[in-house]
Amino acid sequence: MKISFAKPSLPTEGALVVGVLEGRVLTASAAKADEASGGLLTRAMAASRFEGKKDQTLLLQAPAGLTVARLLLVGLGKPEKLTALTAQGLGGIVIAQLSNSTDAQVTVAVDGTADFAANVAYGALLRSYRFDKYRTKEKKEDKPSLKKLVVATEAHSEAKKAFVTLEAIAEGVFLTRDLASEPANIIYPESLAAEAKKLAALGLEVEVLGEKQMKKLGMGALLGVGQGSEKESQLVTLRWTGADDKEAAPVAFVGKGVTFDTGGICIKPAGGMEDMKWDMGGSAVVIGLMKALAARKAKVNVVGVVGLVENMPSGNAQRPGDVVTSMSGQTIEVINTDAEGRLVLADALWYCQQQFKPKAMIDLATLTGAIIISLGDHYAGLFSNDDTLSEQLSDAGKDVGELVWRLPLDEPYDKQIKSEIADMKNVGGREAGSITAAMFLKRFVKDTPWAHLDIAGVTWAKKDGPVTPKGATAFGVRLLDRLVAANYEQK
Amino acid sequence: MAPEIVFAAAPVKADALAVGLRPDLKTAQSWIAQALAGKHRFKGEEGDVLPILTPDGWFVAVGLDAEDDQDACSLRRVGSALFAELCDGGIEHLCLDMGLDMGLSPQDSAELAYGIALRAWRPSDKYRSKLDPDEAWSLSKITIVTSDVKAAQTYFARLDAVATGLRYARDLVVAPGNELTPQGFVTRLEELFPLGIQVEVLDAKALRKQGLNLLLAVGQGSTNPPLLAVLRWNGGKKNAAPLAFVGKGITFDTGGISIKDGEDMEEMKGDMGGAATVAGLMMALALRKAPVNAVGVLAIAENMPSGTATRPGDVVTGYNGTTVEIVDTDAEGRLALADALAWTAKQCEPSLMVDLATLTGAVEVALGKKRAGLFTASDKLAKRLMQAGEDEDELLWRLPLVDFYDEGIKSAAADLRNCSWDDLCPDHLQAARFLQHFVPKSLAWAHLDIAGLSEAGDDEDGDEPLTGPGPTGFGIRLLDRLADKG
Numbered sequence: 018m019k020i021s022f023a024k025p026s027l028p029t030e031g032a033l034v035v036g037v038l039e040g041r042v043l044t045a046s047a048a049k050a051d052e053a054s055g056g057l058l059t060r061a062m063a064a065s066r067f068e069g070k071k072d073q074t075l076l077l078q079a080p081a082g083l084t085v086a087r088l089l090l091v092g093l094g095k096p097e098k099l100t101a102l103t104a105q106g107l108g109g110i111v112i113a114q115l116s117n118s119t120d121a122q123v124t125v126a127v128d129g130t131a132d133f134a135a136n137v138a139y140g141a142l143l144r145s146y147r148f149d150k151y152r153t154k155e156k157k158e159d160k161p162s163l164k165k166l167v168v169a170t171e172a173h174s175e176a177k178k179a180f181v182t183l184e185a186i187a188e189g190v191f192l193t194r195d196l197a198s199e200p201a202n203i204i205y206p207e208s209l210a211a212e213a214k215k216l217a218a219l220g221l222e223v224e225v226l227g228e229k230q231m232k233k234l235g236m237g238a239l240l241g242v243g244q245g246s247e248k249e250s251q252l253v254t255l256r257w258t259g260a261d262d263k264e265a266a267p268v269a270f271v272g273k274g275v276t277f278d279t280g281g282i283c284i285k286p287a288g289g290m291e292d293m294k295w296d297m298g299g300s301a302v303v304i305g306l307m308k309a310l311a312a313r314k315a316k317v318n319v320v321g322v323v324g325l326v327e328n329m330p331s332g333n334a335q336r337p338g339d340v341v342t343s344m345s346g347q348t349i350e351v352i353n354t355d356a357e358g359r360l361v362l363a364d365a366l367w368y369c370q371q372q373f374k375p376k377a378m379i380d381l382a383t384l385t386g387a388i389i390i391s392l393g394d395h396y397a398g399l400f401s402n403d404d405t406l407s408e409q410l411s412d413a414g415k416d417v418g419e420l421v422w423r424l425p426l427d428e429p430y431d432k433q434i435k436s437e438i439a440d441m442k443n444v445g446g447r448e449a450g451s452i453t454a455a456m457f458l459k460r461f462v463k464d465t466p467w468a469h470l471d472i473a474g475v476t477w478a479k480k481d482g483p484v485t486p487k488g489a490t491a492f493g494v495r496l497l498d499r500l501v502a503a504n505y506e507q508k
Numbered sequence: 509m510a511p512e513i514v515f516a517a518a519p520v521k522a523d524a525l526a527v528g529l530r531p532d533l534k535t536a537q538s539w540i541a542q543a544l545a546g547k548h549r550f551k552g553e554e555g556d557v558l559p560i561l562t563p564d565g566w567f568v569a570v571g572l573d574a575e576d577d578q579d580a581c582s583l584r585r586v587g588s589a590l591f592a593e594l595c596d597g598g599i600e601h602l603c604l605d606m607g608l609d610m611g612l613s614p615q616d617s618a619e620l621a622y623g624i625a626l627r628a629w630r631p632s633d634k635y636r637s638k639l640d641p642d643e644a645w646s647l648s649k650i651t652i653v654t655s656d657v658k659a660a661q662t663y664f665a666r667l668d669a670v671a672t673g674l675r676y677a678r679d680l681v682v683a684p685g686n687e688l689t690p691q692g693f694v695t696r697l698e699e700l701f702p703l704g705i706q707v708e709v710l711d712a713k714a715l716r717k718q719g720l721n722l723l724l725a726v727g728q729g730s731t732n733p734p735l736l737a738v739l740r741w742n743g744g745k746k747n748a749a750p751l752a753f754v755g756k757g758i759t760f761d762t763g764g765i766s767i768k769d770g771e772d773m774e775e776m777k778g779d780m781g782g783a784a785t786v787a788g789l790m791m792a793l794a795l796r797k798a799p800v801n802a803v804g805v806l807a808i809a810e811n812m813p814s815g816t817a818t819r820p821g822d823v824v825t826g827y828n829g830t831t832v833e834i835v836d837t838d839a840e841g842r843l844a845l846a847d848a849l850a851w852t853a854k855q856c857e858p859s860l861m862v863d864l865a866t867l868t869g870a871v872e873v874a875l876g877k878k879r880a881g882l883f884t885a886s887d888k889l890a891k892r893l894m895q896a897g898e899d900e901d902e903l904l905w906r907l908p909l910v911d912f913y914d915e916g917i918k919s920a921a922a923d924l925r926n927c928s929w930d931d932l933c934p935d936h937l938q939a940a941r942f943l944q945h946f947v948p949k950s951l952a953w954a955h956l957d958i959a960g961l962s963e964a965g966d967d968e969d970g971d972e973p974l975t976g977p978g979p980t981g982f983g984i985r986l987l988d989r990l991a992d993k994g
Contacts, residue, residue: 386932391874393934395912425905429878448960449876 018145019165020138022173022180023124027053031122031165032087032115036107037062037069039095046126046169047090054082058090070094072106072483074114086120099129101136102418106483108140113481116145116161124167131175134168138176139183141166143484146191148198182313186498189309193491196301197476201277201294206243206251206325209276209297213253213304213323219311226252236364238343242357243326245281245334252365253300254372255307255321259314260507267318268505269375270307270497271365273358273382274300274325281328281354282336295489296358298476299381300325302493309498316507320373324365328357340439344368345461348439356444358384359454363461370463377406377466377505380458381493382473387450389474396422397475397492400455403466410468413499418483419492421470430456510628510675511591512649513621513668515614515660516603520651523599524559524566526590528606531574540569554582555973557593566599572610580619581901581974583612587623588974595628595645605653617654618663624650625671627976631682669795670988674981677788681962681979685760685777689732690808693759693780697737697787703794710736720847722826726840727809729764729817734809736848737783738856739790741802750801751991752858753790754848756841756865757783757808764811764837765819778979779841781962782864783808785983792988800991803856807848811840823922827851828946831922839927841867842939846946853948860889860952862990863943864983865959870935871907872960879903880961880982883940884954892990893954900985901974904956913941958982 025046027033035047041062043051051058057080061067067075071094080088091110093103108125115123125141127134145163149155170176196204196212204212210225217223228249231240236252243250256267278296279285285293295301300323307321335341339351341360345367349360362380369378388398397414399421401407407423414421433445433453441460445453455469475492478485485491519525529552533541543560544550550558556571570590573582594602604620606612612620633639654660680688680696688696697707712733715724720736727734737757740750757780762768768776783806790804818824822834824843828850832843845865852861871881880897882904884890890906897904916928916938924945928938940955947953961982964972972980 387873389932390870390934392908393913393916393937395910396908422908425875425879430876433876448872449878450873452876 018142018163020142020168020180021165022134022138022168022170022177024173025126025169025171027083028124028167029084031085031124032089032118032120033083033085034089034091034111034123034125036093036128037090038093039069041069044128046128050083050088054080057082062090067092071103072110074110076114087115087118089114099133101132104129104133104136105140105143105418108137108142109144109484111166112141112144112163116163119162121162122165122167123163124169126169129170131170131172131179134170134172134176135179135183138166138168138180139187140484142184142187143190144486146194146486148195148488185312186309186495188312189305189498190491190494192308193301193305193494194489196304197295197298197489197491199294201327204297205248205276205327206274207249209274209300209325210251210253213255216255216304216308216311219308220257221307221311222256224254234368235342235344236368237341238349238360239324239326239364241335241339241341241351242275242328242360245331246327246329248327251325252368253323253325255304257307257311257315257319259310259316260318261316263318265318266376267320267373268501269369269373269378270303270319270321271362271369271378271380272300272303272321272323273297273362273380273384274323275358275361276325276327278328278355278357279330281357282330282334283353283355284330285355292477295477296383297325298383298472302381302472302491302497305491305494306497309494310501315501317501317505319501320369320375322365322369324361326361328354343461347441347460350436350439350442352442353444356454358382359443359457362458366458366461370465375465378462379468379470379497381470383476384471385451385454385473388471391424391451392422392474394474394478396420398451398471399423399468400426400452400471401468402426402459402462403468406466406468409500409504410496413503414496417495417499419496421496424452426452426455426459509648510625511645511647513624513664514649514651515617515654515657515664516651517653517657519605519653520603522601522603522651524568524594524602526568526570526602526604526606528570528572528610528612530572530610537567540567544569554586555589557590559594559597568594568602570606572606575611583616583619584623584626585973587620588627588976591624591627591647592976595647596643598646600646601649601651602647603651603653614654614656614659615663617652617660618667621652621664622667622671623974625668626674626974629675629678629975631978632679666796670792670985672795673788673792674984676791677784677981677984678979680784680787681778681781683777685810688759688777688780690727690735690759690810691732693757693783693806693808694735694737697739700739700787700791700794703791704741705790705794706740708738708740710738718827718851719825720827720851721824722832722843723807723809723847725818725822725824725834726758726811726844729814730810730812732810736851737806737808739787739804739806741790741793741798743793743798744801748801749857749859750803752803752805752852752856752861753786753987754805754807754845754852754861754863755783755786756780756845756863756867757806758841758844759808759810761811761838761840762813764840765813765817766836766838767813768838778963779866780808781866781958781979781982785864785958785981788981789984789987792984793991798991802991803852803858805848805852807844809844811837826946830924830945833919833922833925835925835929836927839939841865842942843926845943849943850946853951858951861947862893862954862956862987864956866962867957868936868939868959871957874907874936875905875960877960877965879905881936881957882906882954883909883957885909885944886952886954889952889954892993893986896986896989896993900989902982902986907940908937909940909944911941913937917942956983
């Protein structure tokens with residue numbers, strides 16, 4: 018879909034979208050369309066329940082008095098509550114309502130700021146994502162008809178400029194969604210590493226460690242998870258050096274990348290196991306985020322580290338009760354081979370700190386089922402050793418509509434992961450399952466300000482969201498891009 | 509029997525003399541310091557208790573931790589650890605001489621005593637026909653030396669009121685379901701009369717008349733009918749709006765027609781933990797003659813399967829007119845509470861309302877047994893409760909209460925359904941939202957899901973450090989403090 022910005026004028030073809038404020042207050046463009054059509058909008062609203070409340074819509078087919086094929090009225094709610102998220106939501110609604118309408122073109126007439134217009138386009142772009150490469154026989158009427166989206170605004174040239182940055186972020190989001198959507202026979206540790214390597218074209222330095230090198234570094238925790246699989250485990254580092262001071266300590270992002278998680282010897286029940294293809298969601302977010310930051314040439318030093326493994330049962334697989342030694346030297350009793358993500362992260366976090374001495378470190382992982390019970394699919398779980406970082410993440414989440422909720426991370430929960438034989442065990446029981454997982458990770462974090470995002474509940478959506486079609490959400494890319502922009506980037 | 513605790517101005521002759529030590533191991537009893545230095549695990553840290561037999565009798569070294577780390581809660585834990593260690597070792601009279609030596613104020617001494625009083629509880633002997641003499645407590649008297657006996661006694665009387673309320677609540681929680689039926693619960697409430705608490709009971713007939721049909725639906729399968737008990741303490745200004753505390757009191761929860769698995773079902777005798785906390789809190793307020801008006805409302809029912817039980821799919825109209833499709837008869841606590849909350853808000857017109865309930869397994873998945881789930885729309889009330897929890901070592905953690913979670917409790921047949929069937933759903937968040945539909949928006953209200961906290965875990969790490977094994981009376985101390993701060 019091609020997105021462009023133009024001066025406001027009533028289009029003559031395709032679909033037209035106008036906004037209406039709460040209380041049936043027409044925006045300037047809506048008023049213009051109303052006038053041109055001899056009061057059609059006013060009559061249509063009076064004949065319906067449409068009041069201009071946020072996200073309400075009213076679709077008029079072949080609107081009399083106008084030459085467009087369709088006219089869509091979208092409620093914007095109260096004028097004092099118009100935000101970037103309202104604009105993105107408007108863009109999302111346009112796609113949801115019109116992408117299959119047979120119209121090839123839609124014009125969204127926006128009467129807000131350049132920023133508002135850019136965010137309308139951004140929302141539409143984010144919502145227009147489809148993962149359809151494996152459909153070989155999709156009927157034409159099932160494919161989107163929409164080819165062109167025009168955002169009409171007085172401030173069209175500023176809007177176009179503002180959109181460049183947003184489009185870069187969307188590129189990162191799309192990469193993340195692609196990677197998470199790909200099946201596990203296509204995306205496995207080496208092929209995912211190869212995808213990361215492609216980002217070198219944007220100026221990222223990408224380094225890949227194989228099993229031999231990881232063994233040398235002593236990453237027994239990560240390697241144990243991958244040992245049942247035929248696929249070789251990988252550790253990928255992506256570096257973006259965008260700050261003027263090339264030596265400045267970076268912000269680090271660490272991702273769990275279990276490209277498929279069968280559970281290993283503690284194998285999962287078969288029902289729904291296909292979802293485990295996106296158990297590399299954390300790593301996909303890190304890779305997509307790095308792409309977004311590079312694409313928008315962020316003035317900041319950032320490093321991404323992803324631990325990539327496949328967790329399979331086999332004659333060579335890790336057994337429950339095995340004791341592994343992590344890169345940090347700490348030993349772990351593997352009670353449950355299906356609590357593998359934390360083992361991967363343990364070594365990835367340690368490596369990241371040793372290698373890069375980051376000024377802040379955030380990891381993302383589809384880590385626990387308990388977080389889905391704890392918070393549902395509305396919030397990601399946030400665990401942190403740093404109040405400031407927590408607030409920054411919480412604020413960034415509210416700004417972009419990717420919400421996090423902080424959960425406790427302190428001593429009383431540490432007892433649950435005491436092992437009878439090693440320094441710790443990898444599960445702490447049903448109670449407080451997400452907290453004990455975070456406590457496990459905390460043992461691999463030094464003094465670095467650190468946050469852990471448990472994204473198991475928010476990585477895959479069963480239903481369409483405002484700017485996220487159902488499926489892979491890429492939750493975290495926009496959040497962390499905002500975190501960087503608001504707190505770590507040179508102005 | 510709980511031991512007698514007295515204060516004295518000077519050490520008295522006893523079977524054992526306990527002295528306090530800090531990590532520097534400095535003490536007037538220098539021989540102890542020498543004996544311990546570097547040769548023993550005893551480090552003077554909080555909770556360290558080491559009895560030493562000397563030619564002069566028992567000496568007990570008690571770790572107090574560094575002075576900087578000492579606060580009311582740490583002193584209580586020291587008292588608790590001391591009692592746990594010495595209660596059944598043969599010592600009958602213990603003299604605690606650490607007030608002067610360690611610079612403990614009379615108030616500090618009272619806190620130590622409070623720790624002992626909180627720990628000195630166990631299930632009544634009446635449930636056993638034969639007592640094992642080795643398990644009986646030998647420790648029957650504790651004399652605490654303090655610089656100002658009168659002041660210590662005054663402080664302790666205030667704290668002991670709460671300890672007494674706590675013991676009462678714990679007795680209620682361990683009482684088996686055949687003793688503590690709904691009517692059995694009412695009988696136990698008679699103990700509150702002499703303290704000046706007015707007890708009003710709405711029986712099933714009154715509930716029907718007033719329209720508390722959700723509470724009735726929970727109890728309708730049982731031959732022991734449900735009831736609503738209303739406890740009033742009017743220690744404050746006449747006509748001042750009361751603080752309201754509402755408790756879930758399912759005296760036994762089989763799950764009803766949606767019956768639970770047999771394993772561990774006996775634990776469901778404790779599904780009235782919220783109501784027990786409210787009753788214990790009211791007792792504490794009355795005993796200390798708290799200058800507040802408070803009302804405690806207990807939603808009491810027994811959830812049984814039978815020919816008259818509520819069926820999954822039944823639609824019932826609650827006290828506030830909201831209709832509920834009961835899809836799972838084992839999500840009954842929220843039904844009982846819904847009516848109790850709506851009734852309390854309307855009939856008692858409180859200035860604020862807090863409910864407690866052993867409501868969901870999901871809150872244990874989320875927060876485990878270290879913190880209770882706190883749900884409120886009021887940031888101010890959240891802050892006050894969190895702070896009271898911190899001060900009293902009864903920790904809370906705020907969880908989301910947003911309309912997003914209404915999704916899971918939408919019904920095709922009624923205004924709401926009582927839960928979602930999705931295994932991985934955030935049941936505790938949905939339950940809290942469910943309750944919110946029965947509380948007027950204008951009323952400051954908080955819901956505490958104490959499912960993980962009402963009773964201590966049964967593994968060795970599960971003991972609550974202050975109250976030990978078994979029921980904890982969770983919420984009494986924190987709400988007593990909330991009431992205290994007005």
